[in-house]
Amino acid sequence: MTGVDAPAPGDTVTGANDPPRRPASVMGGALLMVARAITGGFVILTVLSRWDEFEATVVVEGDRLTPVDASAAATVLGWLLAGYGLLLVLYLGLTALVFTGRNWARVLAMSMATVSILISFTDYALNGAQITLRTSLVSVTIDILILLALSSTNARHYARAVRTRRLARLTRPG
Amino acid sequence: MPNPSTRRSGRRRASSGAVLDSFFFVLAGLSSVWLAVLLATESLGLGWGLLWFAVLFWALLAYLVLPRLHRILTRLYVPNYFIGRTRTSDGLLGDPVNLAVNGSAEQVHAALAAAGWTRADDVTIRSSWRIITSTLRRRSYLQAPVSPLLLFDRVQDFAYQQEVANNPAKRHHVRFWRCPAGWMLPGGHRVDWVAAGTFDRAVGLSLFTLQVTHKIDEHTDIERDHIVASIRQAVPQTGVVLIRDFATGYHSRNGGGDSIQTDGDLPVIDLRAVPPAGVTAGVTAGVTAGGTTATEPGAVVELTGLS
Numbered sequence: 345m346t347g348v349d350a351p352a353p354g355d356t357v358t359g360a361n362d363p364p365r366r367p368a369s370v371m372g373g374a375l376l377m378v379a380r381a382i383t384g385g386f387v388i389l390t391v392l393s394r395w396d397e398f399e400a401t402v403v404v405e406g407d408r409l410t411p412v413d414a415s416a417a418a419t420v421l422g423w424l425l426a427g428y429g430l431l432l433v434l435y436l437g438l439t440a441l442v443f444t445g446r447n448w449a450r451v452l453a454m455s456m457a458t459v460s461i462l463i464s465f466t467d468y469a470l471n472g473a474q475i476t477l478r479t480s481l482v483s484v485t486i487d488i489l490i491l492l493a494l495s496s497t498n499a500r501h502y503a504r505a506v507r508t509r510r511l512a513r514l515t516r517p518g
Numbered sequence: 519m520p521n522p523s524t525r526r527s528g529r530r531r532a533s534s535g536a537v538l539d540s541f542f543f544v545l546a547g548l549s550s551v552w553l554a555v556l557l558a559t560e561s562l563g564l565g566w567g568l569l570w571f572a573v574l575f576w577a578l579l580a581y582l583v584l585p586r587l588h589r590i591l592t593r594l595y596v597p598n599y600f601i602g603r604t605r606t607s608d609g610l611l612g613d614p615v616n617l618a619v620n621g622s623a624e625q626v627h628a629a630l631a632a633a634g635w636t637r638a639d640d641v642t643i644r645s646s647w648r649i650i651t652s653t654l655r656r657r658s659y660l661q662a663p664v665s666p667l668l669l670f671d672r673v674q675d676f677a678y679q680q681e682v683a684n685n686p687a688k689r690h691h692v693r694f695w696r697c698p699a700g701w702m703l704p705g706g707h708r709v710d711w712v713a714a715g716t717f718d719r720a721v722g723l724s725l726f727t728l729q730v731t732h733k734i735d736e737h738t739d740i741e742r743d744h745i746v747a748s749i750r751q752a753v754p755q756t757g758v759v760l761i762r763d764f765a766t767g768y769h770s771r772n773g774g775g776d777s778i779q780t781d782g783d784l785p786v787i788d789l790r791a792v793p794p795a796g797v798t799a800g801v802t803a804g805v806t807a808g809g810t811t812a813t814e815p816g817a818v819v820e821l822t823g824l825s
Contacts, residue, residue: 481556495542
């Protein structure tokens with residue numbers, strides 16, 4: 345920004361002791377992140393409900409494990425699901441931090457959305473992948489909306505204001 | 519004074535964060551364009567759902583994609599110093615700044631209330647919902663919020679309006695910004711407030727973002743003179759310094775794409791003689807005046823340039 349060295353919106357309205365007001369973009373962004381986690385939860389539910397079908401597709405070193413070694417396939421699938429579930433829980437934790445205005449959480453969430461969008465875009469542009477409602481349109485849409493919401497000026501000012509307030513509180517004696 | 523070395527390192531850290539933010543800001547803009555393309559492609563294969571999808575597509579385009587693209591581009595090419603124009607929240611040039619005021623916030627509130635103006639509510643979910651329902655039912659909403667316009671990098675401090683014929687689509691309205699300390703208008707005039715007054719004549723679509731918005735009347739000078747006249751009529755202590763040709767007269771467009779024209783004059787309303795507690799209690803009139811451009815209460819002074 346150039347020109348008048350005026351304080352950011354919010355700074356003038358709220359005093360040093362008032363918590364900064366959470367803008368709609370941060371609320372919307374956090375809601376979308378929850379939606380993203382819920383779609384991930386659906387993936388887990390889908391796999392659990394059709395366990396046998398998915399078990400039959402597990403491939404290790406180029407060989408199908410079932411029906412020869414069904415228990416090994418189940419273990420692999422189980423670990424994959426557990427790992428994915430853990431990631432979703434961590435993602436929900438990240439959502440909470442974005443909601444409370446941690447800047448690093450906002451940057452990390454934007455980075456994750458960016459990676460996801462770029463992978464989809466590469467697939468679309470280079471491999472001609474179809475992105476429709478039946479495939480990944482919903483998750484791509486959510487990722488792009490998350491990126492739009494969290495990169496907005498309001499979200500940035502909010503995260504900065506929260507950080508300034510925290511630093512002020514940490515450095516204040518007593 | 520902070521230590522210069524720590525200040526420099528602090529600025530470097532802030533600017534690397536700013537670069538990262540700008541990267542995500544632009545990338546989100548480009549991604550949203552891609553999303554619009556994806557949705558358009560998808561809608562072609564959706565026979566019966568076409569209308570529903572078209573509405574979704576318009577909402578995406580009008581409220582996310584186009585605003586973000588405007589933000590990216592206007593940040594590059596629209597000057598961010600005072601040029602006598604406000605800016606919309608998307609960074610586009612908005613309504614012209616066509617009024618200035620000297621006086622305290624209390625004096626401004628007292629004078630406008632006496633002149634029959636109603637203070638606009640802040641934009642909240644509740645007030646936004648109320649403006650939609652009152653528009654649909656054609657019911658009046660006297661304190662309807664006005665859209666945010668930016669000056670000095672911030673939204674207006676407050677806004678006042680007068681509804682016309684109980685129709686929420688038509689209204690007089692004026693937004694006020696308190697000037698930063700020590701700030702002067704071009705030409706070195708020191709004022710406390712600057713304001714932008716325009717007349718909303720209908721509800722329509724913005725030319726630049728396709729958003730639903732108020733369309734303003736082209737003749738902004740009529741609205742400016744209406745505001746000054748209404749205050750002068752209600753508050754006899756009001757002084758006015760009329761800066762002739764403060765800006766060159768021009769024809770242009772505002773942030774919604776509506777035509778605007780002005781002769782470039784800037785009236786400075788002097789309310790320093792107004793008792794802040796209430797205009798009718800006027801026993802202390804005239805004692806607060808004492809600034810550089812103080813005018814006799816009720817007087818109109820014209821200020822012209824070299825000729």
